[in-house]
Amino acid sequence: MRYLVILPLLYIATFCNGQSTSDEKSMIIGSVDNHEKALINLSDRVWALAETAFEESHSSKLLSDYAEAQGFSLELGVGDMPTAFIATYGSGKPVIGVLGEFDALPGLSQKAHPEKLPLESGKAGHGCGHNLLGAGGLGAAIAIKELMEQGKIKGTVKFFGTPAEEKYFGKLYFAREGYFDELDVCLDWHPSASTKSEVQSSLALVDFIVEFNGQAAHAALDPWNGRSATDAMELYAHGINAYREHIRPSVRIHYHMQQAGDVVNVVGDYAKIWVRVRDSNRKGMMPVYEHVQRMAEGAAIMANVDYKISLVSGLHEVLVNRAGGTAMQKNLELLGDLSYTTEEIAFGKRIQEVSGKPQIGMDGTIKPLEATRKHPGGASSDVGDVSWVVPQIRLGVTTAPVDTPWHSWAVVACGGMSIGHKGMLYAAKALALTMYDLYEDPDLLREVQKEFKEKSGDYVYKPMLPEGPPPIPSSDNE
């Protein structure tokens, strides 16, 4: 009992920047600290499992089981995705969501060690820190649930277990089935090399596959009877590369040649190429997408073969919400900078040393709220789609040393030890503190929603997806 009385006082005393705070905010910090061991354990187990897109069955179960044990009700297998789930607590308005990912990347297996050293050679690893992402988001939802239990706030909290961010964009299937529609606002965080309220957008993208079908023939005996799908794919790729000189600098085009015949002495009758077009927004991307599709016909004509184009999926750019970003910023300033032990700094510097980077360790200082850039650069995320359905408030927290490569062994290494854990716990606190503000301050929630309505205008969101179920890998392939 005495423990409960003393704890909030301790937390107030630990706040930086001379800011004082409410008992409720102290309770949020206390909740995350109380769950520290369990959240680290969840994160570390997901880290060690390192399950990839739509195959995260154990990781998904670990997170959903913990949510259920905390009193959340579960919806499993959401949107025809066996590893997707929603954990809900409370009732009525406002309804606030928090996103959690947990998929790993192929080939990045790594020990929690500051030099490249696979845990299991050739296996997957958490090179984007999604083990931290999922556990941190759940930690925030639990802190809010505990305030609700104690009658401090009213409403509903939903944790979205969203699989396959790295490959198939699981959130698109949640959005297609309307699972985000009832939310008033949604939050997420992402592991990073810096700590800031994230008010930059992301790139829109579209993925599609072009297949060429020709006629097989003996490559030496009767090549005149053959029509080469491989030729078509080469001509197509050449066309894309010539086109690069005439596109805006914000556009990116990538391709992965997936198949081009089978053997050297047969004219290849089948070729397959995966193409990705990106730009700062859909408006810039769509004309490039249209043109790169038309080019497939040109290549097919030149090689005298047939072609077929199939949409895989596409992502919206993030619709930035600055009112929400400002609320998040205040809570970062309340929490203060992250700090590191001598051992952690040495770990970070060793990673930088072996990566050929300046040895400066981690940057845990809170960055000032940035102006939102017209061209965000960087990557894409399926959070972009959520942000066109409901106002989205975003956060990046330091979980790796400055300037080391992302999607690499270095991120895996830090995500399995205290540098990553520290960032995850910090993120859980910052998310829950901002969620608390949104439950407690109807004016703030209205301001966030007003900005969303003004920016999205009359745009009716529709995910870029083909008809049919998500591409769940069957157990006998991949």
Ligand SMILES: [Zn+2]
């Ligand atoms: Zn990621």
